[in-house]
Amino acid sequence: MKKAEESVQSNDTGSTSDPVKEERRRVKRSYGVSTTAVLFQILVINLVSVGANVVLQAIAASRLQAENPGVSAEELKVLVSEAIGQQAVLTTLISLAAAGLALVVATAVGYKMIHTFRFRDSLHTKTRAKAVPLGVIGILAVQPVSVLISLLLRTIAGTNGSSADLANTMSGNGDPVGQIIAMIYSCIFAALLEELFFRGFMLNALSPVSKWFAIIVSSLMFALIHGNLGQFPNTFIIGIIHGYIALKAGSVIPNIIAHMLTNFMAFAAGFAAEAWGDTGYIIFFVAEFVIAAPCLILFFKKNGRINNKTDIIAPGLNSELPAKSENTVKLLFGCPSFWIAVIFELGSMITVFMSSMAATA
Numbered sequence: 001m002k003k004a005e006e007s008v009q010s011n012d013t014g015s016t017s018d019p020v021k022e023e024r025r026r027v028k029r030s031y032g033v034s035t036t037a038v039l040f041q042i043l044v045i046n047l048v049s050v051g052a053n054v055v056l057q058a059i060a061a062s063r064l065q066a067e068n069p070g071v072s073a074e075e076l077k078v079l080v081s082e083a084i085g086q087q088a089v090l091t092t093l094i095s096l097a098a099a100g101l102a103l104v105v106a107t108a109v110g111y112k113m114i115h116t117f118r119f120r121d122s123l124h125t126k127t128r129a130k131a132v133p134l135g136v137i138g139i140l141a142v143q144p145v146s147v148l149i150s151l152l153l154r155t156i157a158g159t160n161g162s163s164a165d166l167a168n169t170m171s172g173n174g175d176p177v178g179q180i181i182a183m184i185y186s187c188i189f190a191a192l193l194e195e196l197f198f199r200g201f202m203l204n205a206l207s208p209v210s211k212w213f214a215i216i217v218s219s220l221m222f223a224l225i226h227g228n229l230g231q232f233p234n235t236f237i238i239g240i241i242h243g244y245i246a247l248k249a250g251s252v253i254p255n256i257i258a259h260m261l262t263n264f265m266a267f268a269a270g271f272a273a274e275a276w277g278d279t280g281y282i283i284f285f286v287a288e289f290v291i292a293a294p295c296l297i298l299f300f301k302k303n304g305r306i307n308n309k310t311d312i313i314a315p316g317l318n319s320e321l322p323a324k325s326e327n328t329v330k331l332l333f334g335c336p337s338f339w340i341a342v343i344f345e346l347g348s349m350i351t352v353f354m355s356s357m358a359a360t361a
Contacts, residue, residue, distance in 0.1 A: 023321050026116065027208050028331045033113045034205040035338040037106040037197070038221045041099075042345055045227070048098035052091065056084055089177050096185045103193040110201045116208075117314030122200035127249035130302040135245045136258040138296025139238060140265055144285035146234030147269070183267050191259035198222045198239065199246040199255050204314050206332075207247075209321050211306050213328045215243030224345040229353045238262065241296070247311040248303045 060083040064076060071079065084091070111119050129135065198218050206214035219239025223232050242255050249255075265288065273281040321327050332338055 020321070023208075024327075024331070027321060028334065030114055030116070030205040030208065031332045032335045032337060033110055034202045034218075035221070035332075035335050035341060037110045037202070038225060039337045039341040039344075041102040041106050041225055042227075042341055044102040044105075045095070045099050045225075046348065049095050052094045053084070056087060056091065060084060089181065092178055092181055096181065100185070100189055100193060103197055107193065107197045107201055110197070110205070114201075114205055117204050119200070121314035122196070122204065122246075122252045124251040125253065127251050127254060129245065129248035129250075129254070131299055132245075132249060132254045134295040134299035134302070135241075135248075136254055136261060138292050138294075138299050139241050139245075139258050139262060140288050141292035141296045142234060142237050142241065143262065143265065143269070144289040146231070146237065147281075147285055149230070149233045179267075183264075186263040187260050187267070191263055192256055194222070195242070195252045195255045195259050199242055200252045200313070203243055203246060207312070209328045209331075211247055211308050211311055213332075215240055215247070215306075217332060218243060221341070224342065224349075227345060227349060227352075229349040232349070244300075244303075244306065246313055247306060250311075250313055252313070 057080055060080045061076060064079045064083065065071065068076075068079070111117075198221065202218045202221065203214050206217050219236050219242075222239035222242075223236035226232070226235050242258065245258065246252050246255050269281055269284050269288075272284040276283075
């Protein structure tokens with residue numbers, strides 16, 4: 001009779017009593033939620049940007065037609081393009097507001113749906129990493145290398161690839177209001193929100209099985225969300241270093257500071273290029289690399305390799321699943337949201353790159 005009761009209890013619990021299956025479900029859910037959150041951001045940013053552009057063009061076309069009754073279609077197209085160019089501050093505000101709002105919503109919903117860690121788990125003021133300031137400064141060493149790659153891609157695309165391009169890109173295209181808006185958003189809001197999402201939420205959500213796997217995938221998504229082929233190498237490598245710092249420190253606070261500093265120095269480079277041309281930005285980036293590279297090497301040397309068991313941000317995130325590629329890769333690659341996000345954003349970046357090549361041909 002006892003044996004029969006035990007058998008019934010065993011059947012009632014079924015597969016839910018299997019800890020490996022439960023853990024697999026938990027990890028797969030984490031992968032699904034985090035990649036869906038990235039896809040949500042990509043769709044919001046692109047839909048708002050395209051929608052705003054269409055609405056502004058329609059308003060401008062209607063106004064210009066009323067002011068110029070006999071204007072031809074080709075002339076109207078040129079006039080609309082000029083009118084949209086004069087509204088650069090408005091379009092910048094709309095794009096940045098969409099990006100910021102999407103990040104806030106994705107982070108809030110993501111933390112709500114993942115119950116294995118809390119928001120405050122990522123914001124410890126006492127860090128475990130050694131010589132954190134070296135890591136914060138050292139991450140600047142990536143910028144000079146990435147700028148060379150970016151300028152190479154610009155040259156291939158047909159732009160002049162000079163300091164003038166860099167100045168326009170990093171200093172708000174010469175518009176003082178645009179400069180201030182872009183700098184405030186990038187150096188404060190973007191730095192804070194992106195670290196809370198990509199390192200505070202996504203790195204945690206992806207890390208139960210393998211910390212390095214989480215670093216690489218979150219860095220890939222971090223690079224894709226910027227939507228710029230020229231920036232891709234920079235943001236991917238910086239994302240990897242950010243992931244290393246966060247796991248070693250057990251907090252994203254050093255990452256927020258480093259991100260703010262990195263974005264500020266990018267704007268400073270743009271202003272140097274605007275003021276002194278090629279010579280100014282070459283001197284700026286050489287000096288930055290000479291100072292930052294030794295700091296980064298020392299930081300890596302002091303903190304050593306990532307330990308899959310002890311290097312964690314949120315407590316209780318180590319998984320019962322072994323850290324093998326067939327587990328981590330299959331679970332992630334089984335998420336449709338991962339593939340949609342990667343294909344959509346890669347396709348968008350390549351399309352923009354090819355369009356810029358065709359426009360200058």
